[in-house]
Amino acid sequence: MTAETTTVTARQDATTPPTRFTFGCVGVRADAYAAGPTLVFRLRITASPGTRVHAMALRCQLRIEPARRGYGDDEARGLTDLFGERTRWGTTLHPVQFAHVSVMVPGFTGETETDLVVPCTYDMDIAATRYLGALNEGEVPLLLLFSGTAFTGAGGFHVEPVPWDLEAVCRMPVRTWREMIEQHFPGCGWLKLPRDTMDALLAYRSRRALPSWEAAVEALLHDAADTADEPRPSGGSGERAAT
Numbered sequence: 001m002t003a004e005t006t007t008v009t010a011r012q013d014a015t016t017p018p019t020r021f022t023f024g025c026v027g028v029r030a031d032a033y034a035a036g037p038t039l040v041f042r043l044r045i046t047a048s049p050g051t052r053v054h055a056m057a058l059r060c061q062l063r064i065e066p067a068r069r070g071y072g073d074d075e076a077r078g079l080t081d082l083f084g085e086r087t088r089w090g091t092t093l094h095p096v097q098f099a100h101v102s103v104m105v106p107g108f109t110g111e112t113e114t115d116l117v118v119p120c121t122y123d124m125d126i127a128a129t130r131y132l133g134a135l136n137e138g139e140v141p142l143l144l145l146f147s148g149t150a151f152t153g154a155g156g157f158h159v160e161p162v163p164w165d166l167e168a169v170c171r172m173p174v175r176t177w178r179e180m181i182e183q184h185f186p187g188c189g190w191l192k193l194p195r196d197t198m199d200a201l202l203a204y205r206s207r208r209a210l211p212s213w214e215a216a217v218e219a220l221l222h223d224a225a226d227t228a229d230e231p232r233p234s235g236g237s238g239e240r241a242a243t
Contacts, residue, residue, distance in 0.1 A: 016158075017048075019047050019160055020047070020048045021046065021048075021150070021163070023044070023045055023166055024168050025142075025168045026042045027041075028041045028173075029176065030176055030177075030183065031117070032183065036119060036184060037120040037121065037122060037185075038118065038119050038120060039176070039177075040116070041116040042116075043144075044111065044113050047152075049110065050110070051109065051110075053108050053112075053151070054152065055105065057105075058102065058103050058105055058146060058148040058162065059102050060144055060145065060146055061100050061144070062097075062098040062100075062118065063143045063145065064096040064098050064132075064141065065143050066094075066095070066141070071086075072136060074136060075136055078135075082130055082131060096127050096128050098128045099118050099120070099128075101119075103115075116144075123192055124190065124191060125192055132174075137174055139172060139173055140172040140174060140177065141169075142172055144169075146162055146168070147164050148162040149162065201213075201216060201217075204219075
């Protein structure tokens with residue numbers, strides 16, 4: 001009797017249509033209590049009517065879509081390093097990878113909302129950080145691409161993949177990014193240097209008895225400006241000798 005019941009259940013599972021999922025992003029905020037820069041995206045997940053979802057292991061790729069907004073002249077100058085001159089943007093304004101994160105979604109039936117926590121960086125070697133730092137106002141066009149595994153079923157459960165073609169659009173206010181960075185790096189920037197460069201900069205600071213890293217960088221910039229302003233040799237004497 002038990003074996004027969006199991007067989008019937010297996011047949012029912014084999015004919016059960018896959019669950020249809022849809023995703024949306026209903027908001028984004030900076031996490032005011034995180035140890036480092038962190039964004040929290042609020043996701044809305046909908047499953048087929050009446051479907052019991054026991055849990056979902058969700059993966060999300062976040063991508064910036066630069067072609068989906070306009071840019072002022074100051075912003076365009078700040079983006080030259082990434083995309084070149086504005087006249088070339090028709091061929092260079094490609095998507096920029098922002099983050100890959102995972103989240104475990106608790107069980108629900110029908111629809112639920114959950115937080116997607118995205119740790120961020122202020123490393124200016126990262127293309128996404130340079131892009132966001134160049135924006136003055138407006139919104140950041142983001143595309144969230146989903147995949148993963150869902151555990152569904154009214155009695156017991158079966159495993160279903162979250163299709164790769166599911167996505168959601170999010171337009172994050174630029175001020176949200178700026179507020180997050182200002183919270184952790186108030187009035188400052190962040191620069192990563194190789195160890196040998198740091199050692200050379202420390203030696204320069206020590207020789208000059210400079211009180212801070214800021215003073216060391218300012219002294220180097222001042223020296224570089226003085227060198228650039230020095231007049232170059234005219235080379236006139238060499239021309240007379242050749243004559």
